[in-house]
Amino acid sequence: MHTKSPKWPLNDAPRIPLDRDKIARTALILVDTLGIEQLTMRRLGAELGVEAMALYHYFQNKDSLLDGILDVLLEQMMQSLPPGGTPLERLRTNFLAMRQIAIDHPQAFVSVVSRRFRNRRALVFFEGVLRLFHAAGLNAEQSARYYRVLSNFTLGGGIMEVGSDQVAPLSPVVGDDGDQYPLVRDVMPHLHSSQADVTFRFGLDLILAALKSELDSAT
Amino acid sequence: MHTKSPKWPLNDAPRIPLDRDKIARTALILVDTLGIEQLTMRRLGAELGVEAMALYHYFQNKDSLLDGILDVLLEQMMQSLPPGGTPLERLRTNFLAMRQIAIDHPQAFVSVVSRRFRNRRALVFFEGVLRLFHAAGLNAEQSARYYRVLSNFTLGGGIMEVGSDQVAPLSPVVGDDGDQYPLVRDVMPHLHSSQADVTFRFGLDLILAALKSELDSAT
DNA sequence: ACCTGAACACCGTTCAAGT
DNA sequence: ACCTGAACACCGTTCAAGT
Numbered sequence: 001m002h003t004k005s006p007k008w009p010l011n012d013a014p015r016i017p018l019d020r021d022k023i024a025r026t027a028l029i030l031v032d033t034l035g036i037e038q039l040t041m042r043r044l045g046a047e048l049g050v051e052a053m054a055l056y057h058y059f060q061n062k063d064s065l066l067d068g069i070l071d072v073l074l075e076q077m078m079q080s081l082p083p084g085g086t087p088l089e090r091l092r093t094n095f096l097a098m099r100q101i102a103i104d105h106p107q108a109f110v111s112v113v114s115r116r117f118r119n120r121r122a123l124v125f126f127e128g129v130l131r132l133f134h135a136a137g138l139n140a141e142q143s144a145r146y147y148r149v150l151s152n153f154t155l156g157g158g159i160m161e162v163g164s165d166q167v168a169p170l171s172p173v174v175g176d177d178g179d180q181y182p183l184v185r186d187v188m189p190h191l192h193s194s195q196a197d198v199t200f201r202f203g204l205d206l207i208l209a210a211l212k213s214e215l216d217s218a219t
Numbered sequence: 220m221h222t223k224s225p226k227w228p229l230n231d232a233p234r235i236p237l238d239r240d241k242i243a244r245t246a247l248i249l250v251d252t253l254g255i256e257q258l259t260m261r262r263l264g265a266e267l268g269v270e271a272m273a274l275y276h277y278f279q280n281k282d283s284l285l286d287g288i289l290d291v292l293l294e295q296m297m298q299s300l301p302p303g304g305t306p307l308e309r310l311r312t313n314f315l316a317m318r319q320i321a322i323d324h325p326q327a328f329v330s331v332v333s334r335r336f337r338n339r340r341a342l343v344f345f346e347g348v349l350r351l352f353h354a355a356g357l358n359a360e361q362s363a364r365y366y367r368v369l370s371n372f373t374l375g376g377g378i379m380e381v382g383s384d385q386v387a388p389l390s391p392v393v394g395d396d397g398d399q400y401p402l403v404r405d406v407m408p409h410l411h412s413s414q415a416d417v418t419f420r421f422g423l424d425l426i427l428a429a430l431k432s433e434l435d436s437a438t
Numbered sequence: 439a440c441c442t443g444a445a446c447a448c449c450g451t452t453c454a455a456g457t
Numbered sequence: 458a459c460c461t462g463a464a465c466a467c468c469g470t471t472c473a474a475g476t
Contacts, residue, residue: 018459041450053451054460062450114329114378123400130402143402144409148380149422153368156375159333161367181342183349183362190363203368206429207422237440260469272470273441281469 018048020058024068028108031069036111041065067119070112074121077101078128087136092208094129095154099200102158109158137215146211153203161196237267239277243287247327250288255330260284286338289331293340296320297347306355311427313348314373318419321377328377356434365430372422380415 026047030039041062045052059065077097085093102109117126133143179185245266249258260281264271278284296316304312321328336345352362398404 040448042448050459051461053453053462056451057459110333123403127400127403130406134402140402140405141409144406144414145418145421147406148376148410148415148418149372149425152375152379152419152422153372154375155379156371156373157367159378160371160374181346183353183359184342184346186359187349187363187366190360191367195363196367199364199367202364203371203426206368206426210425210429259467261467269440270442272443272472275470276440 018050018054018058020068021072023048023055023058024065024072027065028069028072028105031108031111032105035107066112067115069108070115070117071119071121073101073105073108073112074125076104078121078125087132088208088212091129091132091136091150092204094132095150095204096201098151098154099158099197099204102155102162103197106158106162109162113155113158136211137218138211142214146207149207150204153207154200157196157200157203161193237269237273237277239287240291242267242274242277243284243291246284247288247291247324250327250330251324254326285331285334288327289334289336290338290340292320292324292327292331293344295323297340297344306351307427307431310348310351310355310369311423313351314369314423315420317370317373318377318416318423321374321381322416325377325381328381332374332377355430356437357430361433365426368426369423372426373419376415376419376422380412 023044027039027044030044030047041052041055044065045055048055055065059068077100080097080100081090081093084090102113117123129147130143133146138146242263246258246263249263249266260271260274263284264274267274274284278287296319299316299319300309300312303309321332336342348366349362352365357365
């Protein structure tokens with residue numbers, strides 16, 4: 001059966017009409033595969049089989065397209081959340097899911113996650129997390145405090161150590177410096193990305209333990 | 220006394236010959252005042268009273284200019300470190316200084332700090348911090364772990380909450396949503412930037428306390 | 439050695455125009 | 458409503474040329 005198709009985009013996806021979600025998802029793929037600096041309106045348009053200018057019917061400008069990518073990441077994260085568990089367990093799961101997004105989309109994570117959360121989905125996510133703090137027994141002030149500590153740690157970790165293979169300042173300048181930095185040399189093996197996830201869980205549980213002990217001491 | 224000066228740059232600084240440091244410092248000012256997207260080679264050149272192409276004698280490309288900005292920030296941070304104190308106190312001071320850079324240069328911090336530390340100054344800083352861990356009694360594995368947790372938290376906090384006035388997802392979408400997000404509403408007052416620094420210190424001390432108790436339990 | 443001018447291959451975005 | 462073509466005002470970067 002030979003389909004009589006007029007114009008096909010460059011990729012092999014069938015030509016379905018554009019929409020914000022489709023555009024944002026394609027943009028995410030582009031960022032993940034080629035890096036943020038390769039995401040241009042023209043290239044994204046080409047990928048979708050359309051001129052760059054067509055995208056401006058769906059997004060006001062490139063900046064709001066980036067917000068769209070953030071939205072896709074948030075959706076993906078919330079869909080990955082399993083149900084069940086105590087509030088503290090679910091909190092842990094929430095931030096592990098955030099971490100997983102960083103692992104799955106290192107390029108996009110770095111370039112998109114430092115934007116302000118300004119859309120409805122972010123609000124829903126935020127309210128959901130706060131419900132867990134509330135269910136765990138924290139008041140508003142405590143919730144704000146631990147939300148910040150946890151998200152700063154999680155997002156910071158995602159930005160700093162995922163993708164880019166390490167803080168690792170050794171190799172590029174080691175040539176002339178030799179053994180001037182013995183402690184750096186000794187610590188380097190423990191900073192391999194293979195250990196990053198263990199460290200993340202360590203830090204996460206450290207913070208959650210503090211939260212728990214703050215709750216217990218208040219009883 | 221009327222100085223006979225041939226060509227002056229746009230700003231009022233006297234015309235001294237260029238060098239990497241001068242260029243990077245001017246770039247930092249540009250980023251701080253106008254934002255990273257306004258830092259262009261052409262504009263930076265103009266600010267220095269020179270054509271954009273002249274900058275390529277000092278920096279290979281724009282990317283290495285950004286590394287130069289990071290270098291300036293690192294230098295500033297290290298100069299601000301007071302001497303004295305126990306290893307743990309000095310560790311605290313170190314990360315507070317990092318935090319202070321985020322506060323002093325919010326724009327630059329966000330756009331520059333997620334780069335890999337690849338120069339000598341970063342190595343010196345890193346070795347210095349590791350010396351503190353070592354002096355406190357941590358082994359290489361522990362040092363790596365706590366270095367990561369502390370720097371992820373510090374850098375994450377700097378990126379997420381400094382400058383941009385908050386995670387604050389409420390106002391932009393509150394119009395149609397009204398009271399659908401009661402917990403967000405209650406928590407918002409506690410997320411004002413005025414509280415950010417208190418929260419940072421809270422998290423920092425939380426992590427340092429865990430470090431201390433790990434040390435004590437090993438005795 | 440240090441800087442310039444012209445040029446190349448791009449950008450994001452606008453606008454009027456097409457269907 | 459959805460998309461295109463041409464145009465505007467920019468980019469980073471190269472290269473040969475000036476001093």
